[in-house]
Amino acid sequence: MRRLLNTLYVTTPDAYLACDGENVLIKVESEIRFRIPVHNLEGIVCFGYTGASPKLMHLCCERGVALSFFTTYGKFMGRVTGNVSGNVLLRRTQYRWSDDEMISSRLSRRFVTAKIINSRAVLHRVLRDHSEIVDNKLKDSLAILARMPERLERAKDVNAVRGIEGEAAHLYFSNFNNLILIQKEAFQMKNRNRRPPTDRMNALLSFLYTLLTHEVVAALESVGLDPQVGFLHRDRPGRPSLALDIMEEMRPHFADRLAVTLINRNQITAEGFNVKENGAVIMEEGTRKEVLNAWQKRKQEELTHPYLGEKIPMGLVPYVQALLLARHMRGDLEDYPPFFWK
Incomplete structure (x- = not known):
């Protein structure tokens, strides 16, 4: 049975997603505003124009964390995924x-x-x-x-x-x-x-x-x-x-x-x-x-x-x-x- 984890919702328009080791970071104007271990997440949902580092995307793909991007109004823009899994x-x-x-x-x-x-x-x-x-x-x-x-x-x-x-x-x-x-x-x-x-x-x-x-x-x-x-x-x-x-x-x-x-x-x-x-x-x-x-x-x-x-x-x-x-x-x-x- 899958353990119930959390979804991180990023709503600050000028936020930038990065990572430090196994931690996901939320930065605003180069200042770290939030930090959470990646193993505590099942997904990250970004609303608005939010940047994300290639290293953070790679970490999400490796750990099976769904990283999705939506407009400010909730329209789907794209999703970062790793290798196709499953049989x-x-x-x-x-x-x-x-x-x-x-x-x-x-x-x-x-x-x-x-x-x-x-x-x-x-x-x-x-x-x-x-x-x-x-x-x-x-x-x-x-x-x-x-x-x-x-x-x-x-x-x-x-x-x-x-x-x-x-x-x-x-x-x-x-x-x-x-x-x-x-x-x-x-x-x-x-x-x-x-x-x-x-x-x-x-x-x-x-x-x-x-x-x-x-x-x-x-x-x-x-x-x-x-x-x-x-x-x-x-x-x-x-x-x-x-x-x-x-x-x-x-x-x-x-x-x-x-x-x-x-x-x-x-x-x-x-x-x-x-x-x-x-x-x-x-x-x-x-x-x-x-x-x-x-x-x-x-x-x-x-x-x-x-x-x-x-x-x-x-x-x-x-x-x-x-x-x-x-x-x-x-x-x-x-x-x-x-x-x-x-």
């Missing part, structure tokens, strides 16, 4: 399976089924705890979502699975505002949008999905799978399709619930976002740091994994799911068990 036979199996319509359809159904069940659980929770304030249409939406896993089992191909997933996502996000108990007007969502997000809720969700993507990509690479070759999401240059596949089952519990919690607890407010002239909504640095702190704390929380039956930190779930998928591809498991939130 070449595992990756060849992955590529063959990705080209097989029946296998792709079956795995896609697993990802989307878990996403729908977990999304329904998030909505059902607010109905249970705050039934007096939710919209009347929520109960109808929950009933429709409850029937969708059965429809998925009858889906004949990946396109049919994608169609059902799109219906479920529309239903889910059309009821998402019910989850917001305070600051309702400031964080209203009219629809799910991105590139750029045009409201505060979408800006927050997009940022959290970016963090989750980093975690899942690192997890897949750690077990020897190719993050870019998926089953539900089509191949596209630069797109981590397999990471996006596995993310589907984790988004509701990992990202969506955290976003709602941050708003309902007043940990973030409307003042922490800027609205640009073109309508794009940008998260300010102070809000971004608050979200990152909450994300790190969330990763430390424990849950009982539905397949393993063991308590593990949430931050290990992407690694467990990547390992289970790899074991299925090697023939050790008859089917892939997706993550269901209980």
Whole structure:
């Protein structure tokens, strides 16, 4: 079992990453502001234009520390990786399976089924705890979502699975505002949008999905799978399709619930976002740091994994799911068990 480590998030625009022996250094104007042993890290995520020394990049590659670069607004720019790891036979199996319509359809159904069940659980929770304030249409939406896993089992191909997933996502996000108990007007969502997000809720969700993507990509690479070759999401240059596949089952519990919690607890407010002239909504640095702190704390929380039956930190779930998928591809498991939130 992989030990839960930490991800270092660098948000200072003029910071420079270097190393001293086995230590990662953060420098600002040649002054060392932070030092941490590399063995305490599982990843480094840099927001904004942050330089990094070739020696530090080499150290990260040797120690298997994912080093990723994003723009200030959370758009992915690039990742530094070492030699391709893992069994070449595992990756060849992955590529063959990705080209097989029946296998792709079956795995896609697993990802989307878990996403729908977990999304329904998030909505059902607010109905249970705050039934007096939710919209009347929520109960109808929950009933429709409850029937969708059965429809998925009858889906004949990946396109049919994608169609059902799109219906479920529309239903889910059309009821998402019910989850917001305070600051309702400031964080209203009219629809799910991105590139750029045009409201505060979408800006927050997009940022959290970016963090989750980093975690899942690192997890897949750690077990020897190719993050870019998926089953539900089509191949596209630069797109981590397999990471996006596995993310589907984790988004509701990992990202969506955290976003709602941050708003309902007043940990973030409307003042922490800027609205640009073109309508794009940008998260300010102070809000971004608050979200990152909450994300790190969330990763430390424990849950009982539905397949393993063991308590593990949430931050290990992407690694467990990547390992289970790899074991299925090697023939050790008859089917892939997706993550269901209980």
